[in-house]
Amino acid sequence: MVVVGAGFGGLFATKTLRRAPASVTLINGTTYHLFEPLLYQVATGILSEGEVALPIREIFRGHDNLDIKLGWVTDVDVAEKAVLVSAPDGRERRVPYDSLIVAAGASNSYFGNDGFAEHAPSLKNIDDALELRSRIFHAFEMAELEEDPAARQRWLTFILIGAGPTGVEMAGQIAELAHRALKGQYRHADLAKTRIILVDAADRVLPAFDPPMSRDALRQLSTMGVDVRLNTRVVDVDAEGVKMETADGTERVEGYTKIWAAGVAAPALGQRLAAATGAETDRASRIRVNPDLTIPGHPEIFVVGDMAASNLPGVAQVAMQGGRYAARVIKGRLAGRPLTKPFRYFDKGNMATISRFSAVANVGRLHFRGVLGWLMWLAVHLFYLIGFKNKVTTLMHWVVSFLGRGRPQRVATTQQINARNALTRPTPP
Template sequence: MRPQVLIIGCGFGGLEAARAFSGSGAAEVDITVVDKTNHHLFQPLLYQVATAGLSAPSIAAPIRHLFRGQRNVTTLLGEVAGIDANAKTATLKDGAVLRWDHLIVAAGATHSYFGRDDWAQHAPGLKTLEDAFEIRRRVLLAFEAAEREDDPARRAALMQFVVVGAGPTGVELAGTFAEIARHTLSGEFRRIDPRQAKVLLVEGGPRVLAAMPEALSERAREQLVALGVEVKLNARVTGIDDQGLDLTTAGGPERLHSRCVVWAAGVAASPLGRVLAEATGCALDRAGRVVVEPDLSLKGFPHIQVIGDLAAAQSHVAGREPKPVPGVSPGAKQMGRCAAANIKRRLRGEAIQAFRYSDYGNLATIGRNSAVVDLGTPAGPLRFSGYFAWLFWLFAHVYFLIGYRNRFVVLLDWAWAYWTYDRGARVVANAGLSEASPARDVKA
């Protein structure tokens, strides 16, 4: 019987690992890919769905379709609830049991509210298509409710949008919210002026895009301000409710009244990390990520490898100190290829290799014609911002999209939005006004 490889999760890491067994590697093993959704999601552009710039199919592809030509791959829709490391089985929530000889866990990450999970109902995060639909619904319906609101204070709260966390996702969301208010919705309402909406970006640290060099970070802040975003640095969130949020700043406590708060401040590993810890005794870091060996396996369980956002992995280069691998898509892809290559080496009786991460740099877009780029090159870092950085960001993301159709559709949608300011995906489900803003008599 051919060796069975089970891959849990079909994000960037899981997809890359499965694809590594195509071609010459297809005859060696049988692959089972299990995911709790039926699609692979291009997460770097998920904020575009949340802000009505792209439709969901433009950044998502059915998993079965992706593997239709790879005959050694079986795709299953399901969620893993338990793992028996000794029996080499995984149990799904519906009770089904899957046997494996080699296990690759690529379950990804979820939101972290730093112990305040009650905030989630008031400030959704952005990790899934469902999250994107909910954020889009809240943003667009806030303007609809403001159109019906007579009370100035309530209207101001409806037209104040707050993004918590100034990493790439938070910066991209804040910049796009400002563009929607200033341009996309202009002229579409009769009782409000969407251009009067306020967009605030709240960051607990001293600067935006903390992973970027300080000069690029400051340039990003300047570009956000130019777009109309108010940036609040060194402001820590102490409470969130359905009326807004409380902050602690250098000037003391502050209350922001907002009916639309989006959370982009924290990331926690998938709960499957705890399942692995119970099954193998492996260590978890503070974010719940699984501490792995240099080859991405678990200590004492060489046939289990953890990759992507779930892994607390390090890059091992001869003669250098190991460095933590950042939680970005290139890292997950490289880990997926490394995990698959080590399985092939084990099957051939060859020595396994430690994971080595190649850092290609960081990109972040702020808004129309605005982005920052930090690239690693053999000649040293290449850093630039502004219009050409925005073009570089645009074509880089289009290049890495899955499928030619998606690339064409995204380019077409972006070109249309660039010249017209229109965002064609402004459709919401469950479009009734929220209980927080009940219907009232509207003066003509």
């Protein structure tokens, strides 16, 4: 059995296969599992990267039937039933499989405008979070040094593109930084003049939530001073600002710090797997799968999570449940009791924080907002966070940050800044 990816889908599939009477190989491009829902808290100085990224070998300690390999799956040889793996040293290896679970997640999408990435980083991995943390806190420091009022305002302007959960949560936390956590720490820069602009082409924030929750989120963001621009499309991004287009025309907003949270697409592996199997894909290059999450004509290959075009939301719970389901199907086959029921997703709801003591949550037909929604959000994320030590330290940092004003993870080292300026990170194949 080969599992590709150690995100939520791959993690829960591998856990379910622990006692399967078969050899399991887990292939991942990093040595850790990333708890992506809390990544924005790394970018805004609440948590350290170690609290949202637990080593895979530590998670699966004691899994005697598991072999873990570091590398990126670049292609699938369907005829020979093998995956091609590119290791960090550039060498390629072939790993054979009888059953294959592909849970490689999603990559960021700039909708064909890849040049935007240089000026508006996304938030998909630890490198992105540390990059954004450096940019955000560096902007406040540069505003303190700047003597020209116009240039100072550009440093104090933050533009977030995309009003889904990531954009809303980042906007809320930057507002918290400017108006509460960093208040009184700067002598020359008036942080009360900080502008936070949230832009989206949709007609409401959090479009995946029920409309009443979207309205509550918009109201709270406006109360915090966030300038929300809906029905607004970003048409250009450069070092000094963003050009936006509405039904009334175009507008340019000057600001040095831009964050992209607008969209995702399937990774390149999805296209290669589709070509190898003859599977159909949707507009985002996600693979159309059968009701049992297998590729048509290839019952040995499962696609779960963000790579599957299954008309389900791209959230962690879909990947978790899909990974478990695929593993159970494989275990049933091994036991001679094939599972014939199709995959059914149990929707546990959506949650998003806006600021401390304020969140929105849909749980079935129930809507929660404000402090109650925020407490539910804390409890759910703490429950699913991997590792007891991580739970404890995360809870402690939440107490410091939410009950006090601390941001314990504000460090951006010279090494990080030099690396950012001198190097271009390699893109996984």
